[in-house]
Amino acid sequence: MQNYAETIRHLLKRHATGLAVACVAGAGILALRRWLAGGVCRSKVRLDGKTVLITGANTGIGKETALDMAKRGARVILACRDMTRACIAAEEIRQQSGNGNVVVKKLDLASLQSVRDLAKDVEENEGRLDILINNAGIMMCPKWKTDDGFEMQFGVNHLGHFLLTNCLLNLLKKSTPSRIVIVSSLAHEKGSIDFDDIHLDVDYQRETSYRQSKLANVLFCKELASRLQGTGVTVYSLHPGVIRTELGRHLLPTLALWQRILVTPIMMLIKSPSAGAQTSIYCAVDESQANASGLYYSDCAPKKPAPQALDDAAAKKLWDLSASMVGLA
Ligand SMILES: NC(=O)c1ccc[n+]([C@@H]2O[C@H](COP(=O)([O-])OP(=O)(O)OC[C@H]3O[C@@H](n4cnc5c(N)ncnc54)[C@H](OP(=O)(O)O)[C@@H]3O)[C@@H](O)[C@H]2O)c1
Numbered sequence: 001m002q003n004y005a006e007t008i009r010h011l012l013k014r015h016a017t018g019l020a021v022a023c024v025a026g027a028g029i030l031a032l033r034r035w036l037a038g039g040v041c042r043s044k045v046r047l048d049g050k051t052v053l054i055t056g057a058n059t060g061i062g063k064e065t066a067l068d069m070a071k072r073g074a075r076v077i078l079a080c081r082d083m084t085r086a087c088i089a090a091e092e093i094r095q096q097s098g099n100g101n102v103v104v105k106k107l108d109l110a111s112l113q114s115v116r117d118l119a120k121d122v123e124e125n126e127g128r129l130d131i132l133i134n135n136a137g138i139m140m141c142p143k144w145k146t147d148d149g150f151e152m153q154f155g156v157n158h159l160g161h162f163l164l165t166n167c168l169l170n171l172l173k174k175s176t177p178s179r180i181v182i183v184s185s186l187a188h189e190k191g192s193i194d195f196d197d198i199h200l201d202v203d204y205q206r207e208t209s210y211r212q213s214k215l216a217n218v219l220f221c222k223e224l225a226s227r228l229q230g231t232g233v234t235v236y237s238l239h240p241g242v243i244r245t246e247l248g249r250h251l252l253p254t255l256a257l258w259q260r261i262l263v264t265p266i267m268m269l270i271k272s273p274s275a276g277a278q279t280s281i282y283c284a285v286d287e288s289q290a291n292a293s294g295l296y297y298s299d300c301a302p303k304k305p306a307p308q309a310l311d312d313a314a315a316k317k318l319w320d321l322s323a324s325m326v327g328l329a
């Protein structure tokens, strides 16, 4: 026994540096793996007999979220603007989930008419709506306008979803307990709402516009939750993680070659769309969050958003402005 302890002590002494390096490397790999994996939604909840609508579900995070909802047995509506890509995605989801109840409906969030048409179709033809996932998004595009003359990122990411959600509220209220999930982003942290120049006409910057639209998502969640208190409809906003999707499609072509080369190894490290769907899935189904509403999530857990996303007065002001812009006031 004495000898054994002696040997260990001797070994530790001789290989101290090597052991320290191994420990640090081990801890590093564990941390990296944890960071790469992010949160995972472990809920086994089934959604048989329930209906889920997901915007922008033909690719990326939305498609993976739709696949998960289909595997749980829900009727899944993919609300997409590109019907060809949406039909291909729907067929893939039907095959991978073994759930035939996956349908496609046309939705272009850059057109209020398209939003109203989709909402009318759903209201008239669907018996219920249990989960609405506002997932579609556009990032850092040039200074573009929607059909109604809104700045594109604010128009699609916020205003289109604002109108869609409001138009679907009756059906959601008839289907309680029901949930509204709003996919925002970490980008909201550097955002501010430019109430004096909401379209950023004076000085359009694509990052500023994206951040404003994602901050609007978190503020919308907060205000909507307070308006829906006691109705049985709960609301969640979230950051999905940094995920390998097509979101960079407007940004990447504008980068210089050296910037693109720098970005390549990062692209290989960042998470897959199925990892990116976990927090959306968590907010949509996890039993532990059934009574939570108005919170912001990251890695399958509530997280405190930036201070400007907790501003009640700004949330109300944004609601009133949005309502008048989309003609709801
Ligand atoms: N990827 C990330 O690292 C990351 C990080 C933070 C937050 N997010 C958020 O995650 C959400 C999903 O993005 P993603 O990463 O999965 O990107 P993505 O692969 O580009 O998917 C975006 C989806 O939104 C749809 N969309 C865009 N404009 C639309 C419009 N006018 N009407 C209807 N649908 C429209 C796209 O449809 P088309 O294919 O027809 O264009 C596509 O289905 C977004 O809200 C994004 O802001 C992503």
Ligand SMILES: *[C@@H]1O[C@H](CO)[C@@H](O)[C@H](O)[C@H]1NC(C)=O
Pocket (backbone or CB within 6 Å): 287, 288, 289, 290, 291
């Ligand atoms: C939610 O509230 C209901 C009613 O008060 C309660 O029965 C249930 O246990 C709560 N669920 C959670 C996860 O807190």
